[in-house]
Amino acid sequence: MTSSIDAGAFARLRAANFVSAATRLTDYDLPRIGHTIGVGEDEIHAVMEVEASGGGFDRLKRPKMLFEPHVFWRNLSGAARTRAASLGLAYAAWKPGAYPTDSYPRLMQAMVINETAALKAASWGLGQILGENHKAAGYATPQAMVLAFCNGGEAEHLTALVRFIVTNGLYDELRRHDWAGFARGYNGASYAKHGYHTKLAAAFAKWSKIKDTPWSLGMGEPVLDPLAPMTAAPPSPAPQPAPTGGLLRSGVQATGGAVRSGLAGFYDLIHTAFRKA
Numbered sequence: 001m002t003s004s005i006d007a008g009a010f011a012r013l014r015a016a017n018f019v020s021a022a023t024r025l026t027d028y029d030l031p032r033i034g035h036t037i038g039v040g041e042d043e044i045h046a047v048m049e050v051e052a053s054g055g056g057f058d059r060l061k062r063p064k065m066l067f068e069p070h071v072f073w074r075n076l077s078g079a080a081r082t083r084a085a086s087l088g089l090a091y092a093a094w095k096p097g098a099y100p101t102d103s104y105p106r107l108m109q110a111m112v113i114n115e116t117a118a119l120k121a122a123s124w125g126l127g128q129i130l131g132e133n134h135k136a137a138g139y140a141t142p143q144a145m146v147l148a149f150c151n152g153g154e155a156e157h158l159t160a161l162v163r164f165i166v167t168n169g170l171y172d173e174l175r176r177h178d179w180a181g182f183a184r185g186y187n188g189a190s191y192a193k194h195g196y197h198t199k200l201a202a203a204f205a206k207w208s209k210i211k212d213t214p215w216s217l218g219m220g221e222p223v224l225d226p227l228a229p230m231t232a233a234p235p236s237p238a239p240q241p242a243p244t245g246g247l248l249r250s251g252v253q254a255t256g257g258a259v260r261s262g263l264a265g266f267y268d269l270i271h272t273a274f275r276k277a
Contacts, residue, residue, distance in 0.1 A: 018104070183197040
């Protein structure tokens with residue numbers, strides 16, 4: 001897990017209003033990172049499209065972010081909660097249609113009240129990972145996650161997304177294209193109300209018709225194990241058959257990596273419930 005960060009580095013990022021280099025994904029990042037959980041480009045594209053319209057940064061080169069006042073509420077108490085509520089920054093229950101076009105002004109106001117609680121109450125980047133779930137994504141603090149997203153670009157967003165999927169044991173649902181099961185674990189109990197599963201299915205169907213980037217092991221950067229930031233000593237790999245339904249059409253068998261038959265007990269130990277409306 002990413003260790004504590006240089007407080008000065010985050011302070012400078014905050015002073016810059018979270019504007020960064022906004023480095024985009026390369027053609028090889030999707031198959032390279034998706035390979036670690038046994039999926040190809042289409043599955044990853046589907047999640048990114050539904051969560052962040054396919055891009056991790058906005059036009060001002062800030063990570064795409066949605067501030068959730070009801071999440072801010074549950075991360076506050078006492079006078080801080082009262083102040084936030086009086087400013088319209090926090091309320092007890094989620095309200096439909098209550099989001100401004102740009103959430104950053106709200107976030108900046110909220111950070112004046114409580115920086116960590118404000119960062120926890122926002123969804124970030126390509127995977128729209130809620131700041132509350134920074135540990136499940138592999139970061140010690142929400143500040144560390146946001147700083148890494150800005151410095152590492154969309155490849156860091158995607159790696160964090162995969163870590164989150166692994167931590168919550170959702171890679172099997174993604175490989176099987178069990179969109180309801182994946183949406184339930186990723187988006188919470190209200191997934192059907194918001195149609196996340198049907199949106200994922202439609203996005204996957206669209207991307208399945210588009211030719212993938214030819215890729216194989218050894219091309220570009222080394223394949224990352226998304227479990228590496230979570231533990232210094234993951235279980236030993238065990239042989240397993242190639243997965244079905246989630247193979248790269250370039251012919252690469254997506255075996256090994258983070259998908260190991262011996263991980264069931266490990267997931268039970270590190271499972272983190274995803275809380276999101």
